[in-house]
Amino acid sequence: MIYMNNIIKQYKLGGESIYALDHVSLHVGEGEYVAIIGPSGSGKSTLMNIIGCLDTADSGEYQLAGKKIGSYSSRQLARLRNRHIGFIFQGFHLLQKLTALENVELPLIYQKVGRRERRKRAKAALEKVGLGQRMGHKPTELSGGQQQRCAIARALVTRPKLILADEPTGNLDSRTGQEIMAMLDELHAAGNTIVLITHDSDVAARADRLIRIVDGRVHEHTSSASADKAALAKEA
Amino acid sequence: MxxxxxxxxxxxxxxxxxxxxxxxxxxxxxxxxxxxxxxxxxxxxxxxxxEGMGTNLLSVSVNVRRNNPVTLKGLRQMTMSSETIAHVAPVLTSSGTVKAGLTQYEDGSLIATTPGYDKIRNWSLRYGRFLAEPDHDNRSFVAVLGQEAAVELFGSVNAVGCTFTYQGYTFTVVGVLDEIGNSVSGSGDNLIVIPFSLGERLFRSKGISSFYVSATGSDTIDLAQSEVEAYMEKLMSQSTTSGSYRINNQSAMLExxxxxxxxxxxxxxxxxxxxxxxxxxxxxxxxxxxxxxxxxxxxxxxxxxxxxxxxxxxxxxxxxxxxxxxxxxxxxxxxxxxxxxxxxxxxxxxxxxxxxxxxxxxxxxxxxxxxxxxxxxxxxxxxxxxxxxx
Known part of the structure; x- marks a missing residue:
């Protein structure tokens, strides 16, 4: 699903170049549930932006679902985000002026799906996340957990190949966070590929595999969930 | 969508x-x-x-000191021999006070002209008739009034048969015009129209110093103008005294x-x-x-x-x-x-x-x-x- 080889991303800071990503190589297979973990400033947000095609690398090779992204135009990238990636953000990123239903419909509008079909799929997605009764509400009328579930519905409605969750529980209390994580577990069980970005090792522990990133370099690359859990336990 | x-x-x-x-x-x-x-x-x-004044209208002013060669007879001959000129009428204007009983009217605009002037100006009559040939020939003391003049003098629009005096002469009203309204030329409803022959005497102005010509249509106005020009040129060259004239074309003004x-x-x-x-x-x-x-x-x-x-x-x-x-x-x-x-x-x-x-x-x-x-x-x-x- 994701194949990265020697990805470099640099930032200029006061005339000095800083590596946000320093020769990062990683691989995520189809149906995997991977957590990328690292402290703030480690480059995990940059990595997530590149994986999510919101940003492009300075050099290196990146393939998503077998497509080489390097040469893609902004238009092609937009299409790719629209069709193949479902985003779940820390800040939910719902449009405040639209209802839950309209928010979920939005990616389908950009796919030019007809009104009737769009409505049907959006409703189904909202019911799936348990918001069937609150479709006409605006985000401000929903609780944090409900907003995040709405965002998950929006991510799912296009049936993406990859679900990219960036600190999905960061703005939620622990109980609601658990609910959201349980939902991701369910999605994984249903066969979705999930990449989870977090700084919280408890959250990361739910994933099959852990990728640790520090100072722009991928440090640990263990491939068994139990080994990761052991490592986490040791750290704690 | x-x-x-x-x-x-x-x-x-x-x-x-x-x-x-x-x-x-x-x-x-x-x-x-x-x-x-x-x-x-x-x-x-x-x-x-x-356009109310007529887009087929020419006004000619003659500027000659003595021995004015323009005569009513000559103008009528010009009209008869032309195919583009419909009517011609000389005009003298004056102002003055007219009286009807105790009522005085000072805002009147006196015009002395011949029959046909009403057709040139597109005027229509509310009551009575316009000036006729005998009025001119006999120098009859008759007048046609504008609506304002009629109301001011007699208190009603239908003033036919009423009399008023001007310079001591008694005039009989034979007709009242339809409402004209004010226009750029200023000819409103304050008109008092009398026979030309009478005007020459009362206004102490012998001869024709200005006259109006109407063409048969607005499309023949230019032809009519050149005919009038030709006629005037001929008259002026025959005349012993030097003089000049000026033709105002209404449609040119309109443009x-x-x-x-x-x-x-x-x-x-x-x-x-x-x-x-x-x-x-x-x-x-x-x-x-x-x-x-x-x-x-x-x-x-x-x-x-x-x-x-x-x-x-x-x-x-x-x-x-x-x-x-x-x-x-x-x-x-x-x-x-x-x-x-x-x-x-x-x-x-x-x-x-x-x-x-x-x-x-x-x-x-x-x-x-x-x-x-x-x-x-x-x-x-x-x-x-x-x-x-x-």
Missing amino acids: ESMSMAFKAILSNKMRSFLTMLGIVIGVVSIVVLTAIGQGTNAAVVSNI ALNESTSQLTLMLAGIAAISLLVGGIGIMNIMLVSVSERTREIGIRKAIGATRGNILSQFLIEALTVSLMGGLIGLGLSWAACKFLAPVIGMTMVFSPSVALLAIGFSVFIGVVFGLYPAAKASGLKPIEALRHE
């Missing part, structure tokens, strides 16, 4: 601001349409005034007036266009504010797959919708102004569909032009930077 409903949602979600933005366009369109309506109304009023009023209309429209331009700048201003306010929205839309084109068209359609709605509201208001306000303030306004169309077209154009920059700015935002924006 989808972008259209998105635009409406965005406009409705910020009603006050959208209304204020629209106001600029509304005022612009109203001022364009109403000002040109006033301009064209004025033009139409002036034109109909002149000149038309030109000047259309210039005026154009100037008014130009001033109005500036206000529309200001309205457009208002749109750009608001759209730019809206773009920076909605940076996060743009980021979210881009993240979930909106292309540059999607964002561009979203903002462009928003600007267009605002300006088009403003244009339509403005059009409605100015139509109402022409329909209901114009009669109240007593102004002629001509609501012209072509100007209305132009104003709408112009407001759409302004929406596109001034919406383009903010829209381009919005669509050019990078998704990650836009998402990071608070």
Whole structure:
């Protein structure tokens, strides 16, 4: 699903170049549930932006679902985000002026799906996340957990190949966070590929595999969930 | 279709601001349409005034000291022999006080002329008759009055048979004219028309110093003018005394007036266009504010797959919708102004569909032009930077 080889991303800071990503190589297979973990400033947000095609690398090779992204135009990238990636953000990123239903419909509008079909799929997605009764509400009328579930519905409605969750529980209390994580577990069980970005090792522990990133370099690359859990336990 | 409903949602979600933005366009369109309506109304009023006097009208003034070669007989011969000249009538004018019993009327405009002058000036009679040949031949003390003169002197419009005095002579009213109204030449309803032969004596003015000629139609006016010119040239060259004459062509005057009023209309429209331009700048201003306010929205839309084109068209359609709605509201208001306000303030306004169309077209154009920059700015935002924006 994701194949990265020697990805470099640099930032200029006061005339000095800083590596946000320093020769990062990683691989995520189809149906995997991977957590990328690292402290703030480690480059995990940059990595997530590149994986999510919101940003492009300075050099290196990146393939998503077998497509080489390097040469893609902004238009092609937009299409790719629209069709193949479902985003779940820390800040939910719902449009405040639209209802839950309209928010979920939005990616389908950009796919030019007809009104009737769009409505049907959006409703189904909202019911799936348990918001069937609150479709006409605006985000401000929903609780944090409900907003995040709405965002998950929006991510799912296009049936993406990859679900990219960036600190999905960061703005939620622990109980609601658990609910959201349980939902991701369910999605994984249903066969979705999930990449989870977090700084919280408890959250990361739910994933099959852990990728640790520090100072722009991928440090640990263990491939068994139990080994990761052991490592986490040791750290704690 | 989808972008259209998105635009409406965005406009409705910020009603006050959208209304204020629209106001600029509304005022612009109203001022364009109403000002040109006033301009064209004025033009139409002036034109109909002149046309009321006859577009087939020539006035000739003769400037000769002594031995005036122009005679009534000669003029009548000229008329008879011409195919383009319909009527000719000499005119003498004077002013003075006329009395009917104890009533004095000082604003009268006395005109001495021959039968046929009524046809030249397109006058029609309310009561009685116009001057006739015997009146002229016999120097009869008869008069035809304008409506104002009749009412002022006798208290009623139907004054046929009544008498009044002028310079001690008693005149009998034989006819009253229909209402003429005021026109640029000033000939209103204060006329007192008497036979030419009588006028020559009473006004102490021997000979024909000015006469009016009407052509058979407005298309033959130029031919008639050259015939009159030829006749006058011949007369003047035969005459022993030097002299000159001048011919005023009504249709030439009409053209000149038309030109000047259309210039005026154009100037008014130009001033109005500036206000529309200001309205457009208002749109750009608001759209730019809206773009920076909605940076996060743009980021979210881009993240979930909106292309540059999607964002561009979203903002462009928003600007267009605002300006088009403003244009339509403005059009409605100015139509109402022409329909209901114009009669109240007593102004002629001509609501012209072509100007209305132009104003709408112009407001759409302004929406596109001034919406383009903010829209381009919005669509050019990078998704990650836009998402990071608070």
